[in-house]
Structure formats: C-alpha cells, structure tokens
Amino acid sequence: MKKNTMVTVAFAVVLFYTAFLANPVCAQAAQKTGDVQKPIPAEVMKFLEKSCMGCHAEGGSKMAMSVVNISSWDKYSPEKQAAKAKKMGKMVTKEKMPPKSFRSSNPDAVPTKEEIKLLCDWANSLQVAKK
Ligand code: HEC
Known part of the structure; x- marks a missing residue:
C-alpha cells in the first residue's frame, strides 16, 4: 500500500x-509568431460600436464585413490586426469611413477629433515589432 x-x-x-x-x-x-494578439481596448471598442459596427460586424453589411469584421477580430493574426487597424485609422482620418450617407443619417456617430486620435494611437500601438 x-x-x-x-x-x-x-x-x-x-x-x-x-x-x-x-x-x-x-x-x-x-x-x-510575432507579437501576441491583443484584444481591442474598451474605449476604442466603444467608438467602433457607435461608428463602425453597424456595418463592420456580425449582422452588418456583407461588403463591409469582407474587408473588416470586428466580430471576428480575434481570428485575425497579429500582423493582420495591425494592418487592418492602420487602414481603419487611415480611412477615418481621410473621412472616407464611416461613409457619407451614414454620416448624414447618424450625425452622432461621426467621429470626433478625439476619437480619430484614439483610433490612430491604438493602430500605431499594434505595430508588430520588426525582427
Ligand atoms: C454604413 C456602413 C459602414 C459604416 C458605418 C462603416 N463602414 Fe467601413 N466600409 C463599408 C463598406 C460597404 C466597405 C467596403 C466597400 C468600400 O471600400 O467602400 C467598407 C470598407 C472599409 C475599409 C476598407 C477600405 C479599403 O479600401 O480596403 C475600412 C478600413 C473601413 N471600412 C473602416 C471603417 C471604420 C473604421 C468605420 C467606423 C469609423 C467604418 N468603416 C464604418 C461600410 C461601412
């Protein structure tokens, strides 16, 4: 025993x-495999929910989801997340996103200067370190 x-x-x-x-x-x-995946910070998420996720998330527009689907963000590789976030920052800075029609029907969801900065700062923080 x-x-x-x-x-x-x-x-x-x-x-x-x-x-x-x-x-x-x-x-x-x-x-x-590079930097570890990071979830979207809560304040950025709040902005995305208000201004982007009507189209770029589950239940949104198929076309929008095919380029950026925030509902399946976790499934993107860190490199892809960084690239997509950078593109999102660019589109918002150039006022190409959200689309004009969305801006006029949802004036409250038009990104403010602060929100654009928040998005861009977050996008920059995702840069995958060069090896
Ligand atoms: C009213 C629906 C709608 C909203 C709201 C919207 N988008 Fe889009 N977005 C689209 C559609 C549709 C496309 C794909 C076709 C296109 O490029 O115009 C797209 C494309 C994009 C692309 C890819 C562009 C490219 O050239 O590859 C990015 C990045 C993007 N959106 C970011 C955003 C961000 C960030 C927000 C929120 C601030 C947002 N979108 C809000 C509909 C929307």
Missing part, C-alpha cells in the same frame, strides 16, 4: 515537471 502511494507521488512529480518544462516551449512559440 505504501509503495503504491510512493509511485503515485512520483508520478505526480513527473507530471508537474513536464507541465513546467512545456511552458518555456509555449513561450518560445509565441515569440516566434
């Missing part, structure tokens, strides 16, 4: 170490 307990303990110890040893491997893999 006692011997059995010892075996169980030894087995548990081995499992424990295996789990520990596996961890650095995971960390290396994450570093290799």
